[in-house]
Each structure stands twice: as structure tokens, then as C-alpha cells.
Amino acid sequence: xxxxxxxxSDNAANRIKEIMSSAHKDSVGVRIGVxxxxxxxxxxxxxxxxxxxxxxxxxxxxxxxxxxxxxxxMYLLGTEMDYKTEEFSSSFVFKNPNETERCGxxxxxKI
Numbered sequence: 001x002x003x004x005x006x007x008x009s010d011n012a013a014n015r016i017k018e019i020m021s022s023a024h025k026d027s028v029g030v031r032i033g034v035x036x037x038x039x040x041x042x043x044x045x046x047x048x049x050x051x052x053x054x055x056x057x058x059x060x061x062x063x064x065x066x067x068x069x070x071x072x073x074m075y076l077l078g079t080e081m082d083y084k085t086e087e088f089s090s091s092f093v094f095k096n097p098n099e100t101e102r103c104g105x106x107x108x109x110k111i
Contacts, residue, residue, distance in 0.1 A: 004059045005068050005076050006032065011083040012092060013062035020064070026050055029058075032076070033069030042075065042111065044094050075111055 008016070016030055031049040034042050049067045052058065057068040068076060080095040098111045 004061065005057055005073055005079070006059055006066065007080045008059070008061050008064065008066070009080060009082040010062065012081045013064050015083040015092070016064040016066070023048055028052060029065035029067055031056070031067040031069060032081075033072040034075045044092075046092060 019030065020027065027048040027050060029049045029052075031047050033045045035045050037043045049056075049065075052067065053070075055070040057070065057073055059066040059068065066081075075098060076094075076096065078097045082093045082095065084091060084093050096111075100111060
């Protein structure tokens with residue numbers, strides 16, 4: 001097996017399982033991508049995947065299926081996806097070695 005574009009922590013995989021257990025039955029997994037926006041220039045996006053697009057990169061790890069948008073692959077190489085729970089919030093966290101800058105609120109990044 002080759003190195004996946006994204007590695008999932010146990011917490012991230014468990015949270016995706018929880019999300020998928022309550023998802024619409026037509027969802028086949030989650031899709032991760034990036035979009036232009038935010039004060040640093042780019043933001044991570046995550047949504048239900050209704051279909052497997054032919055150009056998607058598919059990561060199957062720890063019992064979950066993650067589809068990587070083909071336009072995001074070069075931005076996500078080597079990224080670890082985690083899920084953190086803090087006192088007043090919880091969220092997916094991307095530890096991306098390609099980031100050169102991150103905005104103060106943590107919502108966007110620059111490569």
C-alpha cells in the first residue's frame with residue numbers, strides 16, 4: 001500500500017463513523033477538499049460524499065472511507081486529520097506539513 005494523502009487519527013476515524021451513522025443513506029463517505037477563502041487564502045472543506053467521482057482519491061482507513069477532491073490532492077499530501085474536543089468546542093484539525101502560514105483564528109491557511 002502506498003502512503004495515503006491523508007492519515008486519519010483514531011479520533012478522526014471514530015468521529016467520521018459517528019457522522020456517517022446519522023448521515024442520509026445515499027452518502028458513501030466524506031469528501032475533503034480546499035477552497036479559496038479566509039484571511040490566509042485557503043480553507044479546508046468537508047462534506048458528505050453522495051457518489052464516488054472517478055478522479056477522487058479514496059482513502060479507506062480504520063473502517064471509514066474518505067474521498068479526496070482531485071483539486072486538493074497537491075495541497076493535502078502528508079496531512080494528518082485529527083478530531084479535537086475542547087471545553088467549549090470540537091472540530092476536525094488538519095496537521096498539514098505544506099502550510100506556510102495559518103490565520104489567527106485557525107480557519108484558513110497558505111501554502
